[in-house]
Amino acid sequence: MNRLASVLLALTCALLLPACGPSECTPDNCRDGCCTAEAECIREQRDDACGLRGGAACEGCASGSVCHLQRQSCVVGVMRTQVQPIRASILDFNPWDEEDPDWDLDGSPPDVVVEMRCPSAPERSRTETVQSLEPRWSSGSCEVVSSNLLKNPIEISIFDVDDFSLDDEFGTIHYQVTPADLNRGWFEIDIPEAVTSLTFFLSHTYSEH
Numbered sequence: 001m002n003r004l005a006s007v008l009l010a011l012t013c014a015l016l017l018p019a020c021g022p023s024e025c026t027p028d029n030c031r032d033g034c035c036t037a038e039a040e041c042i043r044e045q046r047d048d049a050c051g052l053r054g055g056a057a058c059e060g061c062a063s064g065s066v067c068h069l070q071r072q073s074c075v076v077g078v079m080r081t082q083v084q085p086i087r088a089s090i091l092d093f094n095p096w097d098e099e100d101p102d103w104d105l106d107g108s109p110p111d112v113v114v115e116m117r118c119p120s121a122p123e124r125s126r127t128e129t130v131q132s133l134e135p136r137w138s139s140g141s142c143e144v145v146s147s148n149l150l151k152n153p154i155e156i157s158i159f160d161v162d163d164f165s166l167d168d169e170f171g172t173i174h175y176q177v178t179p180a181d182l183n184r185g186w187f188e189i190d191i192p193e194a195v196t197s198l199t200f201f202l203s204h205t206y207s208e209h
């Protein structure tokens with residue numbers, strides 16, 4: 001039976017060669033990543049696969065150290081990521097109110113705020129209010145340990161502040177940040193139907209503690 005199994009395995013390997021045994025990972029085919037011992041090209045640097053681009057060997061960072069995404073090498077300490085909502089595009093009418101499609105009674109643009117609940121952050125963060133269909137913000141970020149950001153989603157709410165009635169909610173979603181987002185330094189989402197795009201910057205700091 002064992003023998004039959006190994007014959008079958010050998011046959012499978014012969015038919016599906018790339019799936020068995022390592023193929024090659026070289027500076028040529030891994031210019032934008034590092035190569036693991038299994039000859040996999042890793043393009044999104046992370047703590048368990050960290051190494052110089054151009055096909056250098058990836059290494060796993062030891063306990064107490066993290067992958068420095070710019071240096072592409074392990075450094076002792078903790079990595080933190082600041083998440084900052086920077087801009088959005090809002091639909092120019094309220095898709096849920098056919099009778100009165102203006103966001104505000106006087107026909108002015110919505111007064112847009114983003115609130116976030118970030119993983120293990122003590123409180124919600126909130127941007128300033130910006131009256132525009134294309135709002136931009138520079139406050140209301142959160143800063144969290146990057147490994148937490150990869151484990152738990154951010155709760156993101158965006159709405160039009162109204163003085164004399166309930167705020168107009170555009171939507172609330174949970175977004176899970178990925179290693180690709182951390183490497184890129186930003187991510188963009190949409191929230192159907194009112195928010196056609198909402199962009200966040202991710203900036204990283206490294207410290208001993």
Ligand SMILES: [Ca+2]
Pocket residue numbers: 103104105160161162167168
């Ligand atoms: Ca309103």
Ligand SMILES: [Ca+2]
Pocket residue numbers: 103104109110111160161162163
């Ligand atoms: Ca308003």
